[in-house]
Amino acid sequence: MLHCLFLLFSTMIGESFQDGITSATNAVQALEGSSVTLSCNYTSSNAGDYLHWYRQYPRSKPEFIILINRYSERAEKEGFTVKHEKENNYVHLEISSAKMTDSALYYCALQPTLTGNP
8 A cells, every 4th residue: 555645834924923824734644545634723814814725846836726715614626625614713625535646745825925026
């Protein structure tokens, strides 16, 4: 049986010092074909925030996976599902059927993800 390794790292992004996002999952190992869930916890003072998920392979730039509005409960895209626990400020990324190619570094981010000039 093959194993997949998923790593999660979260960034602290926000418009004030009270805004931020932290990892609720560090590293996850899973069997190929199984379901995997990565989680982040956030705080925010901005009502229009979006929660983003990115994936980064070694020696590559991060690639966007999916986003969800802070008021939505669920979003889906090609093997990924985002579930949002609004009452607890958690956002979960579920990979429905893990493959070896899913082994990567995953980021959750709170919009805005970039300030100032790029």
